[in-house]
Amino acid sequence: MLQEFTNLESRGLEPKRLIRAANALMNRQFLFAGDYGTIGIYETLTDARTQRYFEGLFDALGYRFKRNDQDQWVGLVPDVETVGPGSLKIEETLVLLALALVWQERVNAGEVGGRGVVEASSHEVFDRLSAIVTRKDRMKERRFIDIVTEFKRRGFVQIGERDEESGDVMLEIRPMIREVAGEDILGRIRSFAEAAAAGADLSEDARVVTIAANDAEEAGA
Numbered sequence: 001m002l003q004e005f006t007n008l009e010s011r012g013l014e015p016k017r018l019i020r021a022a023n024a025l026m027n028r029q030f031l032f033a034g035d036y037g038t039i040g041i042y043e044t045l046t047d048a049r050t051q052r053y054f055e056g057l058f059d060a061l062g063y064r065f066k067r068n069d070q071d072q073w074v075g076l077v078p079d080v081e082t083v084g085p086g087s088l089k090i091e092e093t094l095v096l097l098a099l100a101l102v103w104q105e106r107v108n109a110g111e112v113g114g115r116g117v118v119e120a121s122s123h124e125v126f127d128r129l130s131a132i133v134t135r136k137d138r139m140k141e142r143r144f145i146d147i148v149t150e151f152k153r154r155g156f157v158q159i160g161e162r163d164e165e166s167g168d169v170m171l172e173i174r175p176m177i178r179e180v181a182g183e184d185i186l187g188r189i190r191s192f193a194e195a196a197a198a199g200a201d202l203s204e205d206a207r208v209v210t211i212a213a214n215d216a217e218e219a220g221a
Helices: 002-008 015-028 039-046 049-058 090-108 123-133 141-154 175-180 183-195 213-221
Strands: 031-033 063-068 073-078 118-121 157-162 170-173
Touching: 015 031, 015 039, 015 073, 031 039, 039 073, 049 063, 063 118, 073 175, 090 118, 090 123, 090 141, 090 170, 090 175, 090 183, 118 123, 123 141, 123 170, 123 183, 141 157
Parallel strands: none
Antiparallel strands: 031 073, 063 073, 118 170, 157 170
């Protein structure tokens, strides 16, 4: 890997540029071309000359480097066989799955925009989630928005302006959501909600393919 790094340097790619791109992806998990401040980083991560280097680097760290040239995004998911899946709190997992469910339903209905982006209001996603989980386990809408804001940092979703009158916020759910939510989304939501209602310890079950927040913070240290 060091030799590959040296080779790239000799071909005119500055080491700082490579390091900055790797750190940015580790801190975010997913990068969507066109987001503010990401264009140079995205170009570095998708440069044909750097592919072998980045794939080897992230593999050594226990992650698989993912890219989608059609929708123009790059991302990381943990190599489950090497480091296991990332973990989220139960509330975070439920919100993630609700976003993925709405995204999949829109796609199935043909209601999808360019680059696989689906638009939905925060009230719609929140109501969809509230209709599935038990009354006892429903979270406050403020907590829901806080979790969605964290997912914005990770690149799964973009958040629009808040309507001051209704309090609603337009969300752009991005196609990377399918990379982290897994299969049988509705079934997983119901399973988590039922287990939580029964008082089960879900700490080992609330697993999705994400980079835990503390991992990202350490990577950016």
